[in-house]
Amino acid sequence: MNTVDEILDYAIDQEQLAADFYEDVAQRVETAGMKKILLDFSAEEKRHKKILLAVKTGEHELTPEQEILDLKISDYLVEVNVSDNITYQDALIIAMQRERAAYNLYSDMAKKVPESKLKYILIGLAKEEAKHKLFFEAEYDERVLTDN
Amino acid sequence: MSLKDLLSPFFVWQRAFEKPYTTLRPTLDRPGAPAYRGFHINITETCVGCGSCQTICQNNAIDMVAVDSYAGRDGDSGLRPRFDYGRCCWCGLCVDICTAASLRMSNEYAWISDDPDSFHFTAGVDDKPWQDNELGYRRAEGYHLNPPKRIEMPMLAAEESLKSFAEVTLGYNEEQAKNEADRCVECGICVATCPAHMDVPDYIHSIRDGDYEKGLQLMYRTNPFPATCGRICTRRCESVCPVGILGEPVAIRWLKRFIVDQVDKKDYKRILEKPIENTDFKVAIIGAGPGGLSAAYYLRQQGHAVTVYEAQETGGGMLRYGVPSYRLPDAELDKDIDHITSIGVDIKYNSRIGKDIMFESLLEDYDAVFLSTGLSVPSSMRINGENHSRVLSGLQILADVASDRDPGIGKKVAVIGGGNVAMDAARVSRRLGAEVTILYRRRISDMPADEEEIHESQEEGCTIVSQAIPVEIIDAENMQQVSIKWGEAKMVDDPKGGRARPVLQEDKIHTETFDCIISAIGQSSNLDYLSKEVQEQLAIEWGKFTPGEYQHTSMQKLFVGGDFANRTADAISAIEDGHHAARGINRFLNPDFYTQLEKQDN
Numbered sequence: 001m002n003t004v005d006e007i008l009d010y011a012i013d014q015e016q017l018a019a020d021f022y023e024d025v026a027q028r029v030e031t032a033g034m035k036k037i038l039l040d041f042s043a044e045e046k047r048h049k050k051i052l053l054a055v056k057t058g059e060h061e062l063t064p065e066q067e068i069l070d071l072k073i074s075d076y077l078v079e080v081n082v083s084d085n086i087t088y089q090d091a092l093i094i095a096m097q098r099e100r101a102a103y104n105l106y107s108d109m110a111k112k113v114p115e116s117k118l119k120y121i122l123i124g125l126a127k128e129e130a131k132h133k134l135f136f137e138a139e140y141d142e143r144v145l146t147d148n
Numbered sequence: 149m150s151l152k153d154l155l156s157p158f159f160v161w162q163r164a165f166e167k168p169y170t171t172l173r174p175t176l177d178r179p180g181a182p183a184y185r186g187f188h189i190n191i192t193e194t195c196v197g198c199g200s201c202q203t204i205c206q207n208n209a210i211d212m213v214a215v216d217s218y219a220g221r222d223g224d225s226g227l228r229p230r231f232d233y234g235r236c237c238w239c240g241l242c243v244d245i246c247t248a249a250s251l252r253m254s255n256e257y258a259w260i261s262d263d264p265d266s267f268h269f270t271a272g273v274d275d276k277p278w279q280d281n282e283l284g285y286r287r288a289e290g291y292h293l294n295p296p297k298r299i300e301m302p303m304l305a306a307e308e309s310l311k312s313f314a315e316v317t318l319g320y321n322e323e324q325a326k327n328e329a330d331r332c333v334e335c336g337i338c339v340a341t342c343p344a345h346m347d348v349p350d351y352i353h354s355i356r357d358g359d360y361e362k363g364l365q366l367m368y369r370t371n372p373f374p375a376t377c378g379r380i381c382t383r384r385c386e387s388v389c390p391v392g393i394l395g396e397p398v399a400i401r402w403l404k405r406f407i408v409d410q411v412d413k414k415d416y417k418r419i420l421e422k423p424i425e426n427t428d429f430k431v432a433i434i435g436a437g438p439g440g441l442s443a444a445y446y447l448r449q450q451g452h453a454v455t456v457y458e459a460q461e462t463g464g465g466m467l468r469y470g471v472p473s474y475r476l477p478d479a480e481l482d483k484d485i486d487h488i489t490s491i492g493v494d495i496k497y498n499s500r501i502g503k504d505i506m507f508e509s510l511l512e513d514y515d516a517v518f519l520s521t522g523l524s525v526p527s528s529m530r531i532n533g534e535n536h537s538r539v540l541s542g543l544q545i546l547a548d549v550a551s552d553r554d555p556g557i558g559k560k561v562a563v564i565g566g567g568n569v570a571m572d573a574a575r576v577s578r579r580l581g582a583e584v585t586i587l588y589r590r591r592i593s594d595m596p597a598d599e600e601e602i603h604e605s606q607e608e609g610c611t612i613v614s615q616a617i618p619v620e621i622i623d624a625e626n627m628q629q630v631s632i633k634w635g636e637a638k639m640v641d642d643p644k645g646g647r648a649r650p651v652l653q654e655d656k657i658h659t660e661t662f663d664c665i666i667s668a669i670g671q672s673s674n675l676d677y678l679s680k681e682v683q684e685q686l687a688i689e690w691g692k693f694t695p696g697e698y699q700h701t702s703m704q705k706l707f708v709g710g711d712f713a714n715r716t717a718d719a720i721s722a723i724e725d726g727h728h729a730a731r732g733i734n735r736f737l738n739p740d741f742y743t744q745l746e747k748q749d750n
Contacts, residue, residue, distance in 0.1 A: 032685075076620065138649070148668075
């Protein structure tokens with residue numbers, strides 16, 4: 001991926017893949033409550049996709065200079081595998097870790113390119129993933145770590 | 149007649165042509181003294197409408213009236229004092245008793261009007277020129293007509309309390325209870341805030357009257373767990389007690405306990421018995437915790453046959469298996485539960501739904517079902533090494549101790565978490581002879597545990613390390629021990645304006661070794677006894693129910709309540725959920741009766 005459009009297309013596809021991933025897991029899980037949560041996650045990924053589509057058309061600007069709080073919650077949690085009976089806690093950990101992986105991908109790519117519009121876009125995409133990770137980490141902080 | 153008397157009329161005429169000595173309306177130019185007791189001022193934002201001014205007024209010159217802008221505020225009656233200056237004698241007692249120090253007097257004293265009704269006014273609400281007067285009578289600093297300090301609850305000293313699981317609080321004697329009851333201004337603001345809307349001022353009044361049987365009856369109208377709540381209630385009532393604005397709130401919880409302690413269990417039947425007219429309806433309740441048993445009590449009072457299914461061998465739920473006996477002795481919990489069973493509630497112990505009996509069969513066989521199985525599954529830390537054999541669950545430790553089993557914690561323990569389960573696990577560990585360190589992710593001020601629990605855990609020698617984030621569990625050199633890596637956290641503001649969040653500082657990691665690590669970071673529900681098909685029909689989000697009116701679910705016969713159906717997760721909320729569900733089940737079983745009742749009311 002060498003151009004801005006190529007990287008944006010890649011990022012847009014990734015958001016759709018993430019949305020599809022959550023919908024697939026939602027089909028597998030047994031409880032209606034868990035299904036709903038996963039479908040909400042899917043909807044969140046579709047929202048991210050819409051933002052990136054708007055970036056591509058110039059209707060929305062990425063904000064690479066913005067500082068995004070990193071709660072680092074997901075950094076020290078164990079990897080969770082998808083199963084038919086994942087818990088709410090598991091679902092949030094999966095979501096946090098996916099966002100962290102996406103953030104790392106764009107950050108690493110940004111480090112490898114010289115100063116350019118492409119670098120600017122990659123950093124901007126990394127910041128978007130950081131925002132998504134913060135969303136899930138804040139949910140985890142509120143819903144799971146109630147007593148800690 | 150003397151010569152002077154004869155000539156005096158002529159001297160009067162002399163005065164007729166002189167300038168008069170009197171001045172018109174002299175008082176308007178003469179301000180009242182700086183501490184003059186003039187017309188009333190009320191700082192209505194500070195006032196909570198407790199009505200103590202109305203109560204103390206010797207001339208019935210004050211009425212509490214509703215003011216729309218204060219309606220519905222938590223900790224506020226929505227009323228403000230209205231003065232009748234036809235009756236007021238400006239003694240200032242209302243200012244002296246004011247619990248919020250919002251009431252004061254201006255140094256203004258002249259008010260001329262030809263409308264007699266204008267001399268009734270609501271201070272601070274009706275626009276008056278003296279409302280912002282700086283001068284006038286104010287209550288002296290530190291002067292209280294009502295004692296600001298509560299009667300201290302006698303307690304076991306920390307060193308003594310650690311020797312056993314004996315109850316730490318010793319209870320008021322009669323003199324202490326009456327003195328504390330006297331501090332209550334009977335405003336009733338606490339009633340609205342209490343989740344169960346207990347008749348607090350009335351039962352406190354019964355202490356003043358020495359009528360404890362009446363006090364017990366009053367409590368049972370809204371709460372079948374007074375012995376329990378008199379010991380461990382979260383006491384939201386006290387947080388809005390107006391006496392607590394300038395002093396310490398009335399010790400409502402301890403007064404509740406005092407009443408229960410005066411009445412022998414064997415007299416409960418005589419004092420509380422009401423005739424029960426049996427109906428043909430049968431209700432099943434799942435869970436013999438405070439929610440389930442509260443529903444059972446009020447449903448049985450309506451005459452329905454009530455059967456409670458409980459998985460454990462005794463009732464009480466978290467009250468039995470989560471709250472240690474030094475806070476809530478078994479005998480007190482049993483006092484509450486035994487009265488509930490004495491009115492005909494049948495509890496089937498060791499009956500696990502989904503194993504011993506199926507949920508669907510209860511729906512089939514009963515006219516209504518109430519679910520209240522709480523939050524019994526401990527959340528896991530999900531950090532590497534958590535499956536180490538020396539990492540134990542706080543809930544399991546408490547259940548073991550409640551069942552007289554040795555939890556095997558060793559002598560040096562770390563407790564992870566800052567809620568009541570963490571505090572209970574820590575204090576239980578101290579009583580088992582362990583040295584305890586509590587590691588909590590945020591600041592002490594953020595801890596969700598009761599402040600009293602936090603304080604007492606420290607008094608009992610627990611060390612709290614705040615802003616400590618667990619990172620990894622690893623083997624210790626000694627196989628009987630375990631090590632934990634934890635990092636220091638810095639608190640950062642939430643960009644969305646929520647509470648501050650802890651962020652790990654990766655260059656500040658510590659490793660410590662313990663005999664065991666007790667995890668108490670939160671709990672969730674176990675709804676495995678509900679089939680997928682049943683769960684599909686219910687509004688369950690994040691493992692919690694969101695019931696509708698009267699705790700009713702979308703399934704016709706099913707009602708839910710307790711920790712997995714409310715946001716507060718305390719005993720009193722579960723008790724009220726149970727009572728509210730009982731009202732809902734009655735309406736569900738007798739719809740015609742309630743429709744007629746509503747028609748009559750309208």
